[in-house]
Amino acid sequence: MDKRSKIALYSIGVVIVLMMIAEITKPKALNWRDSYSAADKIPLGCYVLYNELENFSSGDVLVSDQNIYEYLKRADTLTKKTIVFINNRIYFDTEESEALLNFVDKGNTVFLSSTYFFGNALDSLNISVEQQYANLFKAPSEHKFTSPNLKANNRIFEDVIENSHFVSVDTLNTTILGTITTTNEDELKTTSPNLIKVTYGDKGGEFILHTNPFAFTNYHLLNGKEAYAAAVLSFLPKQQIVWDNNYKSGRKVITSPLRYILQNPALKWAFYISMFGLILFVIFKGKRTQRIIPVINKLENATVDFTRTIGELYYQYGDFTNIIEKKIQYFLEFIRTNYYLNTAQLNPIFIEKLAIKSGNTKEDSKALVDYLLYLKSKNKHTEKELIELNKKIEQFTNNKL
Structure with a gap:
C-alpha cells in the first residue's frame, strides 16, 4: 500500500471516529410521537x-x-x-x-x-x-x-x-x-x-x-x-x-433482525461501519480486478407490462400495505384532479364538499373517508382490507358526476 492510500484510509478512519463522537454526544430531540405505551417516558407515553x-x-x-x-x-x-x-x-x-x-x-x-x-x-x-x-x-x-x-x-x-x-x-x-x-x-x-x-x-x-x-x-x-x-x-x-398493552400506537413490534439491530444504538453503528467498510473494500478491490462489463441492450418502453408485473409482484408476496397506500394516494389524486378539493385534511367539511361534487350521499362519503383514515392508521394490512378498499372506491367513483 502506497503512502497516498494510507493517508486516505487514515482520513476516513478519523472521519468515522468524529461522526461516532458527534452522534453519541449530541442531545436527543424530544419525541412527540403519540405512544400511550406504559413503557414510554416520552411526553405522550403513559x-x-x-x-x-x-x-x-x-x-x-x-x-x-x-x-x-x-x-x-x-x-x-x-x-x-x-x-x-x-x-x-x-x-x-x-x-x-x-x-x-x-x-x-x-x-x-x-x-x-x-x-x-x-x-x-x-x-x-x-x-x-x-x-x-x-x-x-x-x-x-x-x-x-x-x-x-x-x-x-x-x-x-x-x-x-x-x-x-x-x-x-x-x-x-x-x-x-x-x-x-x-x-x-x-x-x-x-x-x-x-x-x-x-x-x-x-x-x-x-x-x-x-x-x-x-x-x-x-x-x-x-x-x-x-x-x-x-x-x-x-x-x-x-x-x-x-x-x-396491545391497542397502542407506540406498541413495539420487532418483525425482522434488521429492525432489532437498528433499534439498538451500539448494533446500529456496528452495522453502519461494517457496511461502510464493505463499500470501501468493493471500491478498492474493483480498481484492481475490474471484470468485463457485458453489453446490455436498451429495454423497450413497456410501461403497462412493467406496471402489471410490479402489481403482480406486490400481490404475490403479500405486500398488501404497499398496494393499499398506493391506491389511497391514487384515489386522493383523483379527488384533487376531478373535484378540485384539498385533501390535506379529511375533515367533516371536506366530506360534505366531496359528497356534493361526487354525487354520492354524505353518509357514503363519510364511510369511505373513515375507512381511509382507519387504513392509514394501521402499519399492516390484510388481503381482505385491500379487497374492501377497492370495492368501496369502485362503488364511490361509479356515482361520480
Missing part, C-alpha cells in the same frame, strides 16, 4: 399513569399484550375486572366486539379513552363521536365534570390536547359525566359531552367512554396536573384493573 393505576385497582394491575378476543378467551372470569384502553384510535373487529360485549354483559367494566372509536362494539352502544382533524396543538378547551363535587378537578387544557366529543348518545342507558367547552373563531362557546357512562346488560356492566386520551399522558400528569385524570378514573369501580 409510564406515569400505568405506575399509578394500582391506586385504583383492587389487586395487582394485569397486562394484556394480545387482542381482546384472545385475552378474554383465557382470562379468569370469576372475579369482576375493569379493562382500560387508552390510545388515539381504537378499533374492534367483529370477534373482538362480541368478546368485549360478553365481558361487560357479565358485570365487568370497560374504560376507553380515545379520539375516535371504530367497530361493532361501539356501534352497539348507539354513540357517535366527532373528531377534530387538526394539529396536535389546538385552541384551549375547558373540561368540566357534571358533578358539583368534582368542580375543583375541572381543567382548561391549553396545549397538547384533543377536542373530540360525542355528538349522539343513547339517552336511555347513558349518563353524561363530563363535558368539553370550546371557543370558535367568532368567540362562540360550544359545550358537548366528552365523558359518558353507558350501562350494558342486567348485571351492572358498564362502558365508560372518554374522548381526550392526551389527558392521561406523561405531559399532563406531571407537575401537580394529575387532578383531572384522577377524577376521571375515580368513576371506575373498585375492582382489579387490566391494562391494555
Whole structure:
C-alpha cells in the first residue's frame, strides 16, 4: 500500500471516529410521537399513569399484550375486572366486539379513552363521536365534570390536547359525566359531552367512554396536573384493573433482525461501519480486478407490462400495505384532479364538499373517508382490507358526476 492510500484510509478512519463522537454526544430531540405505551417516558407515553393505576385497582394491575378476543378467551372470569384502553384510535373487529360485549354483559367494566372509536362494539352502544382533524396543538378547551363535587378537578387544557366529543348518545342507558367547552373563531362557546357512562346488560356492566386520551399522558400528569385524570378514573369501580398493552400506537413490534439491530444504538453503528467498510473494500478491490462489463441492450418502453408485473409482484408476496397506500394516494389524486378539493385534511367539511361534487350521499362519503383514515392508521394490512378498499372506491367513483 502506497503512502497516498494510507493517508486516505487514515482520513476516513478519523472521519468515522468524529461522526461516532458527534452522534453519541449530541442531545436527543424530544419525541412527540403519540405512544400511550406504559413503557414510554416520552411526553405522550403513559409510564406515569400505568405506575399509578394500582391506586385504583383492587389487586395487582394485569397486562394484556394480545387482542381482546384472545385475552378474554383465557382470562379468569370469576372475579369482576375493569379493562382500560387508552390510545388515539381504537378499533374492534367483529370477534373482538362480541368478546368485549360478553365481558361487560357479565358485570365487568370497560374504560376507553380515545379520539375516535371504530367497530361493532361501539356501534352497539348507539354513540357517535366527532373528531377534530387538526394539529396536535389546538385552541384551549375547558373540561368540566357534571358533578358539583368534582368542580375543583375541572381543567382548561391549553396545549397538547384533543377536542373530540360525542355528538349522539343513547339517552336511555347513558349518563353524561363530563363535558368539553370550546371557543370558535367568532368567540362562540360550544359545550358537548366528552365523558359518558353507558350501562350494558342486567348485571351492572358498564362502558365508560372518554374522548381526550392526551389527558392521561406523561405531559399532563406531571407537575401537580394529575387532578383531572384522577377524577376521571375515580368513576371506575373498585375492582382489579387490566391494562391494555396491545391497542397502542407506540406498541413495539420487532418483525425482522434488521429492525432489532437498528433499534439498538451500539448494533446500529456496528452495522453502519461494517457496511461502510464493505463499500470501501468493493471500491478498492474493483480498481484492481475490474471484470468485463457485458453489453446490455436498451429495454423497450413497456410501461403497462412493467406496471402489471410490479402489481403482480406486490400481490404475490403479500405486500398488501404497499398496494393499499398506493391506491389511497391514487384515489386522493383523483379527488384533487376531478373535484378540485384539498385533501390535506379529511375533515367533516371536506366530506360534505366531496359528497356534493361526487354525487354520492354524505353518509357514503363519510364511510369511505373513515375507512381511509382507519387504513392509514394501521402499519399492516390484510388481503381482505385491500379487497374492501377497492370495492368501496369502485362503488364511490361509479356515482361520480
